[in-house]
Amino acid sequence: MIEELLKQERELERSRIISETAKIPWLELQRFFAAGKVMWIAADIDLVDVACALQQDDLQQVETWTEAQQLAPVSNEQARSWVDADALLWSVVVKPWVLVQEITSASPRLREDLF
Numbered sequence: 001m002i003e004e005l006l007k008q009e010r011e012l013e014r015s016r017i018i019s020e021t022a023k024i025p026w027l028e029l030q031r032f033f034a035a036g037k038v039m040w041i042a043a044d045i046d047l048v049d050v051a052c053a054l055q056q057d058d059l060q061q062v063e064t065w066t067e068a069q070q071l072a073p074v075s076n077e078q079a080r081s082w083v084d085a086d087a088l089l090w091s092v093v094v095k096p097w098v099l100v101q102e103i104t105s106a107s108p109r110l111r112e113d114l115f
Contacts (some may be wrong), residue, residue: 010056017051021092023103026082029091032098033079040078041101042070047090054094074100 032038041050042065050071053061065071082089089100 010052013055014048014052017048017055017092017094021048021051021090023088024091024100026079026087026089026100029089029098029100030079030083033074036073037096038074038098038100040072040074041099043102043104045070047092047099047101051092051094051099054097054099 029038041047045065050062050065052058053065062071081087088103090103091098091100093099
C-alpha cells in the first residue's frame with residue numbers, strides 16, 4: 001500500500017516537472033548563470049529524469065551523471081557560445097537549480113510533438 005502511494009507520488013511529481021519544462025533563450029538565463037545556478041544536462045540523458053533525481057535527492061544517480069560528465073555547471077565557454085548562437089534551450093527549474101539541455105533530436109522526451 002505504501003509502495004503504491006509512493007509510486008503514485010513520484011508519477012505525479014514527474015508529470016508536474018514535465019508540465020514545467022519549456023524552451024527558453026539562453027539570454028534570459030544569464031542572471032541565473034551569473035549566480036552559479038545553471039546546470040547543463042548532456043543530450044543523451046533525459047532532462048526530466050535528471051530533474052526528478054534532483055527533486056528526490058537521488059545522490060547516487062546524480063553522482064553517476066556527474067562522474068560521467070553528463071551533468072555539470074554551465075562553463076563560461078559554453079555560456080559564451082550560447083550567447084553567440086542566440087541559443088534556445090530546454091529548461092526546467094528544480095530549486096535551487098535551473099537545468100538546461102541543448103535542443104537536439106537526441107532529447108527523446110522533449111520532442112516537438114510532445115508540446
